Structures are given as C-alpha cells and as structure tokens.
Amino acid sequence: MNDTALKSRFKVDGMDCAACAARIEGAVKRLDGVEDVSISVMTGAMTVHHGVATDLAALERTVSRLGYGISADGHAGHEDGKGHDCGCAHGESGHGDHDHEHHDHDHHDHDHASHEDGAEGGHAGHVHAAVEGEWWKSAAGLQAIGVGLGIVVAYALGWLVPEAERWLFLVVMLVGLAPIALRAFRLVQVGEPFSIESLMTIAAVGAVFLDAGEEAAAVVFFFLVGELLEGLAARRARSSIQALASLVPETAQLLSGGAAREVPASSLAVGDEVLVRPGDRVPCDGVVIAGTSSIDESTVTGESVPVTRGEGASVYAGTINGDGVLTVRVTAPATDNTIARIVRLVTEAQETRAPVERFINRFAKYYTPAVVAVAAAVALLPPLFDGNWGGWIYKGLAILLIGCPCALVISTPAAVAAALATGARTGLLVKGGAVLERLRDVTAVAFDKTGTLTVGAPQVTDVEAFGADRAAVLRLSAALEATSSHPLAKAVLAAAGDAPLPPVANGRAVPGEGVAGRVEERDLFFGSAEAIGGRAPLPADVQVTVERLGTEGKTVCLLLADGTILGIVALRDAPRPDAVAAVGELRRRGVTTVMLTGDNPRAAAAVGRELGIDDVRAGLMPGDKQTAVRLLQERGLVVAKVGDGINDAPALATADVGIAMGGGTDVALEAADAALLYGRVGDVAAMIDLSRRAMANIRQNISIALGLKAVFLVTTVLGITGLWPAILADTGATVLVTANALRLLRR
DSSP states (O other): OOTTOEEEEEEEESOOSHHHHHHHHHHHHTSTTEEEEEEETTTTEEEEEEOTTOOHHHHHHHHHHTTOEEEEEEEEEEOOSSOOOOOSOTTTSOOGGGOOOOSSOOTTTSOOHHHHHHHHHHHHTOOOOOOOSSGGGSHHHHHHHHHHHHHHHHHHHHHHSGGGHHHHHHHHHHHHHHHHHHHHHHHHHTTOOSOHHHHHHHHHHHHHHTTOHHHHHHHHHHHHHHHHHHHHHHHHHHHHHHHHHTTSOSEEEEEETTEEEEEEGGGOOTTOEEEEOTTOBOOSOEEEEEOOEEEEOHHHHOOSSOEEEOTTOEEOTTOEEOSSOEEEEEOSOGGGSHHHHHHHHHHHHHTSOOHHHHHHHHHHHHHHHHHHHHHHHHHHSTHHHHOOHHHHHHHHHHHHHHTOOHHHHHHHHHHHHHHHHHHHHTTEEEOSHHHHHHHTTOOEEEEOIIIIIEEEEEEEEEEEESSSOHHHHHHHHHHHHTTOOSHHHHHHHHHHTTOOOOOOEEEEEETTTEEEEEETTEEEEEEEHHHHHTTSOOOHHHHHHHHHHHHTTOEEEEEEETTEEEEEEEEEEEEOTTHHHHHHHHHHTTOEEEEEOSSOHHHHHHHHHHHTOOEEEOSOOHHHHHHHHHHHHHTTOOEEEEEOSGGGHHHHHHSSEEEEETTSOHHHHHHOSEEETTOOTTHHHHHHHHHHHHHHHHHHHHHHHHHHHHHHHHHHHTTSOOHHHHHHHHHHHHHHHHHHHHGGGGO
C-alpha cells in the first residue's frame, strides 16, 4: 500500500448481505485515488484507503446512488506502510492527534445535501435493507406485502374478468420490479452489470414477453420475501454486537466533594471516582478503592458465578454490582473501556477477510458472467435445432436466476462475522477472518509462564517451623515485611491475613539479602538461604527442607532469631486455577504444548510438571523465544504463541497465530493476532474450537449454496422446474446459508 495513503471510515446503512458489500466495494474501487476498500456487513462499517486528492464527496454520492445511506465516521492519518491503524472513528478512539486535514476538500464541511437526497431516493428502491423495528413496518416488508396482496387481488379479479388477468399481473409485476430495475440501472452505471437486480430484471421482463406474467409476478414476490428474510437475519447478527455495546449504562454517579451526582457515563475521565450502588451496572473499567461486593460478570466474561471484588480489584464496564456499595476509580475512558474495545476490535476484524472468503469472491467474479453465458447458450442454441424458442428462452431465464452468487458470496463472511461476535461475547478477540481460519490448523501452543500460565505474582505455599509454631513464623516474617513494597513482602503479608503484627524496632532492608529488625526483644532477619548461610550454620534438617523446596521451583526465605533458625517460608508464582485443565484440553485435541520462559530452569520445570507440559525451555531472552517458535515451525508445526509481556512481542509476531493475555501489556496486545481478554488459559482451546466450528460451518454453507444451484440447474434444463422455483433456489439458499451461520451465535 502507498505510504502516503490516507484512511477514511464511513457508516453505511442498508447492507444486509455480502453481495451488498461486494457491489459497494466494486463501485468505490473504480473511483480515482482509491487503493483499497474494506467493508463489514454486520457492523455497517467501510474503511477506504485513498490518496490525498481523492474526492470523498463523490465517493459518498456513488454509494448513495446505489441506494445505501452513508455518513462520514472519521478520518485517519497517513498509513505508515506497516499496518499501523490510526483509523479509529474520531470521537470514539480518542486519538485526536491522528486527525488529518484534507487540503483538497473539506470532507466534514462539504455539502451533504446531494448525497442525502440520493440516499433517500435510493432507499425508496432499495430492497436490500437490513430490517429495523417491526418487519411489517419496514420499506422491505411493506413492499413484499404490497406485491403479495397485489397477486391475490389479480387472481381474484382475473377469475371474475379473465381477459383482464394478464394485464393485472403485469401491473403487479411492474410495481414490484420498478425499484429493482432502477437499482440494476444504477449498478450498471457504476460498472456492476452482473448483479442479482440485473438478472431479476431480465428474467421478469423476459417472462412477460413469453406470456408468463403470472410467474413473473410470483418471481418478484419471492425475491422480495427472500430479501426481507435476509434483512431479518442480518439484523439478528448485527444485534449481537449492538447488545454488547448497550451493556454500558448511559449514566454514572460521579463522586465530587463527597457527594454523588449523575453524569453521562461517556463523560467519565481516567482518575474520576464513581459510586456503584447495589443492582447498578458498572459504568466504567476501574479499580475498587472502597467497599466489597459480588459482581455478576456473566454478561461480559460468560462466567455464571458472581465473583467477589474488594479494594484493589479490577472491575469491567457493563458488569452488574451485587449487594454492596462500591467506590470505583476510573482506569480507562469510555471510548476505551472493555466493551468499547471489544466492539472496536470486532468491527475492525470483520473488515478483514479470510483466505477462503477472498477465494470465493474471486471465484464469484468469474462465476456470474459464466452463468450468464450458459443461460444465453441454453436460450439460443437448442432452438436452432428444434425451433422451440419460447421453451428454451424460458429455461435460460430460469438459469439466470439460479446462477445468482448471493448465497455463495455470503457463505463465508456470515459465518466469520457470527464467530467473531460469539467470541467477543466471552472475551475471545480474534483480529479478522484470516486469523480465525488459521487457528483451525494450530498443532502446537507455546506458552509464556509468568502471567500466562501462572498468576504473575508470588504466593506463600509452605511454612515450616523449627523451634516455633508455624503461625509465629508467618506472623514475625510478616512484621518485618510490613513496610516493604516488594512482591515477596506483599505475598507474606497476604498469607498472614488479618492477624495483628507486633511492632518492629530498627527495621531496615539489607540490599540483595532480606530485611532485619528487632521484634519482641529478639533480633530477627528474614532473607534468602544464601544470606542466612553467612549469618548462622544451617542444620541438616533445615538444609534438606531448603533443597526440597528449591527443587519444587519455590523461592525459599528463612527466618533467623538471635542466630537461631525459627522457620522457613516458601513462595512461588502459582499456576492459574484453570491451567491444568486447559493444558489437558489442548492435549485431547491433539495439540502439542510448550513452555517458553525467561524464568530459571528449576522453577519452570516445577510448573511444567504440575501442568503436564513436557517441553519446557527456560532462561530465554526475547530473541530466544522467537528462535524457539521458528524451530517449532521448521518441524512442520503450526504454532500459536500465548504471552502477556513486552518480551513476548517478537515471538507473538513470529508465530503463525499470536495470542495475548488480556491483562498483558499494550505492546503484546498490538503484536498479537488475537487476545484472551479475561486471562483464562482455557480460552486457548475455546478459541481453537471456535475456529474449527466456524470453518465447518463455512464448508456446510458452500455445500448448501452450490448444491441447491446444481440441483435446480439440472431440473430446469430437464423442464421439471421453472422461474419461481429458480428464485426460491437463490433466495432460499441465501436464507439457509445465513441461518446456518447464525447457529454460531448460540454457542
């Protein structure tokens, strides 16, 4: 892509299938200066990569003439040629510093009247409209109902006045066909002659000339019903993301001067403090600074059991507070909270195509003209031998309708969009159809250890006492660590719980060794075994215990009182609660698991044994992790790398699929192809399962689309079926394919 290209985003209303997106894309790509176009049917978003001199007003007019509503969603700065996306919608991303002013025209200030008028006129004839509200009140619904009633009236009046029947059906057909023909004409104007509207118009008009006005009216009616059903299906798919966005409440209780006042949730800034009452939805991503309550996170994380959140715990926007009052400090603006990030990432992901989708679209470009050629051959060649012009032209018109590629074209994006939306609802963020497709083939998963397989913070695992009770060892150790902010100190204090701690006199840190002080009339030192060894000899039983705990990969600290060892406290970064089950799930799917960590070999091996990971590689620098991924790939494995830190970024970028833990660094999230938003190791297997289900769904969709067409093609040539079964073959296949894809939303 040109390094000087710009990226503009638009909201396009009225799309309900991939054919809509294809015709818009084809028309926009023909405009001067347009380099690439990405469209998401399910979110109604269009991203255009273009030159500085591109006339965006003309672009909007082009889309409007096709019968779709369009409005600017924001501009982005120069593309850097490395895939960096500055194109978030302004007002949503908050990245105002990326705004780019177009000097050749002012897009925000240009006269919108022309394209608004065009859109209005276009929608009057736009049968491809995603149905909103009650279907019978929509333009598509009213149009289908009107034509259906017209056919009933024509039959009734035709029975009473037989000589008028032909003209009555002709009027009904023309009323229903007029807006379709208008759109066909507009599509031809922008270089899209092989559209379903064009094929419909030719078939309906041809039927009239063959004195099949009744069938022509029925064909138009079935076409309109099919379009209406497609619109309803599109609304259902789109609503899955819209429902997610609506989880965030519109208002929040902002604390100011000790009092709470209601403000729009969208106005909250980082650092603000909000009051969350029992039963309220949390209005922001934040940290609890006061109060304890159970939080129902099922709407966001999928967890069915409420979790307890107290001081210092993170909470997500859109979750439901239980029975306590919480004070929450905002940690992310409304435009970048958990829900907003999910919606934005899914929107962007739906604009990227899977390889199978790109293949289908290329195939469709040749398929449709080929079908037209076959239809023409069927209509014109056989009559040269048998003279039955009417019969063969009729069959040719039916083949035109059978050949429409709508069902085939939508077979992949419908399934991909449904899968991405399903994943997003449970915190599985996949950045596009290509990544979703690649996940199916993963045969090895390389995990980071700290913060990925483990919780990322040490915890006390063992307390051994020598000459004192265990509670005393923990209490005295915690007293010495009370003033330290070291992670080990926090772990010891957490293990001590609410037990009262004795005061410490002359407390001090000994750099690189431990902490010391006088407690309860005794001189205490709490530190590593090496540091203790320089202060007092280690008895044999203590030495054995230290070596055993060290072999288990634990950090060992000893408590020394007046030169005598009182006890041992062992700590370790414990595995995540679901890590053992997660590794087991991957093994059952035939996926190899590997650990790549910079931690010491003994600690890594201990965690590997506990989790059932045989291939453990420790002491690795970031470049070593990247090399390890490449070596796995050289063995013929398709590698997914899972990590959360900056040091994982090179390996994440090198792997076939990079998966970032949601609690990780921004660098890891940017480098990765997918993210586990809620940090569940088990979601790796869930993500692979989602991919496999989606790819299976796509295969089913392609089989349905091509299978139905093949059956009706044969029956049409044999004279068994005619025009109206042909249109049912097209719209019916499209509806079946869409409905099959929507099954993924139930998962």
